[in-house]
Amino acid sequence: MLQLEDTYRHKGQRKALVKLLKQKGIQDDAILNAINTLPRHFFFDSALDSHAYEDKAFPIGEGQTISQPYTVAFQTELLQLKPGDKVLEIGTGSGYQGAILHILGADVHSIEYQKKLFTHTKKFLTKLGIHLHFYFGDGSKGIVEQAPFDKILVTAGAPVVPNSLxxxxxxxxVLVIPVGDRVTQKMLRLTKKSATKIVKEEFDNFAFVPLLGEEGWK
Ligand code: SAM
Known part of the structure; x- marks a missing residue:
């Protein structure tokens, strides 16, 4: 069952989480404020409520996970968001990451491959008053009808960088994407300098669920 009450205890736990993310190296105040604003326990089943402010990924059903808060903050920092940016998020999942992008002023287009998660999260975020553009389908190919995007964020681990993206x-x-094998992936940031020039930067290793689909894992 979902619970939508934000108590002093939750607010205190959120503050402590933000402090921890700062200690781990997240510097962008707008991102830290967004995490401090958005009740992460709303995205959890009430049975797991006590874990909502641990810096950990958690199951959200269908074999998928809500990303670790540090990962959400780190990927968002790499995106170098500007308010109004048209962002494609691949892997809507629980909707937490998409909601953070929305709070930061992005125009978020989010695509999910699992029908149940797509249906649940679209309904849930809309109920919270968080209006993203939701799509059901294979995001490894992007969304050609909505392109081009200012930023693309992939929240599942890819075997290679999909050409379509x-x-x-x-x-x-800017494209932020974890690339590697099915267990660990290196976080990459690819900046498109011109039609033919892409600059690639590599960051730490992470562990994401696999990006499935035509340009992901088969
Ligand atoms: N951004 C999510 C959140 O904040 O909860 C985390 C998502 S979870 C780590 C990765 C998600 O990617 C899963 O929900 C999974 O179903 C989805 N996914 C995997 N392959 C996909 C694809 N080809 N297109 C769209 N979504 C995909």
Whole structure:
């Protein structure tokens, strides 16, 4: 059962989580404020409520997870968001990451491959008053009808960088994507400097559920 009450205890736990994220190296105040604003326990079943402010990923059903808060903050920082940016998020999942992008002023287009999660999260975020553009389908190919995007954020682990995603980025646009095997992936940031020039930066290793689909894991 979902619970939508934000108590002093929850607020205190959220503050402590934000402090921890700062200690782990997250510097962007807008992102820290967004995490401090958004009740993460709303995204949890009430049976798991006591875990909502641990810096951990948790199951959300269908074999999928809500990302660890540090991972959400780190990926969001890498995106270098500007208010109004048109962002494609691949892997809507619980909707937590998409909601953070929305609070930061992005125009969020989020796609999910699992029908049950798509249906549940679309309904849930809308109820919270968080209006994203929701899509059901294979995000490894991007969303060609909505391209180009200022930023693309992949929240599942890919075997390679999907070509379609690079094509659907604006010049000057940024793609953040974990790439590796099914167990661990290196976080990459790819910046599209021109139609033919992509600058690639590599960061730490993470452990995501696999990006499935035509340009993901088969
Ligand atoms: N952003 C999510 C959140 O805040 O809860 C975390 C999502 S979870 C780590 C990864 C999600 O990617 C899962 O919900 C999974 O079903 C989805 N996924 C995997 N392959 C996909 C694909 N090809 N297209 C869209 N979603 C995909």
């Amino acid at each position: 690079l094509k659907q980025l604006k010049i000057g646009g």
